[in-house]
Amino acid sequence: MTMPDSTARLPQLPLLAGRSVALVHEWFGATGGSEAVFLAIADLLPQAERLVLWADEGVDTERLRLNQSWMSNTPLIKSKALALPAMPLVWRTLSNHKFDVVISSSHAFAHTVKLGDPAETRHLSYIHSPARYVWSPDFDGRGSHPALKVPRKVLQKADIRLSKHVHAYAANSREVQGRIQRFWNRDSVVINPPVDVRYFAGAPAQDQYQSRDYLLGIGRWIPYKNFDLIIEIAEAAGMPLVIAGSGPEEERLRQLAATKRVPIHFEVRPERDRLRQLYWGARALLFPAHEDFGIIPVEAQACGTPVLGLRRGGLLETVVDGETGFLLDGLEPGPYAQAIRRLPELDPNRIQWHANSFSSDRFADRMARWIDDETR
Known part of the structure; x- marks a missing residue:
């Protein structure tokens, strides 16, 4: 089977050599997919100034060369949610410097x-999603904060009006591309986020030859991730479950898990090596959530682990139904439990091969080409 093509890296000279460049990101968390994308873009443009609203506790801002806004002191x-209405103002007062190219x-x-x-500054923007809190409050329950109810319409108008200067958009998925068109009436190209598939595929032999005798759920423990459903799926399938991550739902999920007959083990904030080990030991990753893209399912597939997920959002791009996992339409545990019985139909080698389509090298190639094309 031919591996996905990896095109020669561009350009030969340093990208945007001789031009002043600013890289701009929202708040910078200790871990996260959007932060990984930002740092991957920064690797392409080491000369760029890096600007963020603020960095969460634990982020090494000096090592990452992050310049924080005045909001970080408030x-x-x-x-x-409360900071959101102030963000457009903060961005407009972030810096008095002028740049040749801005990449947000x-x-x-x-x-x-x-x-x-x-007329002089070329602005390119990579969109993880139009602000869910503003445009899709029903998609993520955190967007229903009472403080946002009144200003939401104002923020939507401001979002459109204050971004007319953006010259080109890239979306992290077809799902997000559709939202950009629907909410902002703007075109975009799709550049999927980078996933370190080489790291996850290259686990030590002792990790790769595990018995795969449990189901796995990974992510932030918040309502829209549907970890309560993951617990119910494991119970319906009669299989042990490992839940890895952290979040405000921890106590409630532990209480729910205690009522089930199957063993359910919680791994709080596992280190990267442990996370890879968990992927390799799992029969399948359970991911019944509507995500913009979803890096976790790709990491799992890089380990030859199939994904059982919701037939929505990013999973439509990252999972090949019937080949690298199974996609289901509802949020009832029964169909997922039935799909688990079909897992022997799937080829782990095919699953791993598919994950290479989302490698870090592929992202770097496509992002470099997009930046080069849009700044000529």
Whole structure:
């Protein structure tokens, strides 16, 4: 079977050599997919100035060369929902410097930053999603904060008005591409996020030859990730379950797990090596959530682990139904339990091969080409 093509890296000279460049990101968390994308773009442009609203506790801002805004010194950083209405203003006061090229990594309002006259400054924006809190409050329950009810319409209008200077958009998935068109009436190209498939595929032999005798759920323990459903699926399938991650739902999920007959083990904030080990030991990853893209399912597939997930959002791009996992339409545990019985039909080698389509090298190639094309 031929491996996915990896095109020669571009360009030969350093990207945007001789031009002043700013990389802009929202708040910077200790871990996260959007942060990984930002750092991958930064690797392509080591000369760029890196600007963020604030960095969470534990982030080595000096090593990462992150310049934080004045918002980092306010109490607003303790609540992203409360900080959201102020973000457009903060971005407009972030820097007095002017740049030749601005590249924003945005899941809220980073794409509204303006660091130069649009006639002279080329602004490219990589969109993880139009702000869920503003545009899709029903998609993520955190967007239903009472403080956002009144200003939501105002923020939607501001989001469109303050981003007209953006010259080109890239979306992290076809799902997000559709939202960009629907909410902003703007075109975009799709560049899937980078996944370190080489690391996850290259586990030590003792990790690769595990018995695969449990189901696995990984992610932040918040309502829309549906970890309560994951527990119910394991119970319906009669299989042990490992839940890895952290979040505000921990106590409730532990209480629910205690009522089940199957063993359920919680791994709180596992290190990367342990996470890889968990992927390799799992019969399948359970991922019944509507995600913009979803890096976790790709990491699992890099380990030859199939994915059982919801037939929505990013999984439509990352999982080949019937080949690298099974996609289901509802949120009832029964069909998932039935799909688990079909897992022997899937070829682990095919699953791993598919994951290579989302490698870090592929992202770097496509991102470099997009930046080069849009800044000529």
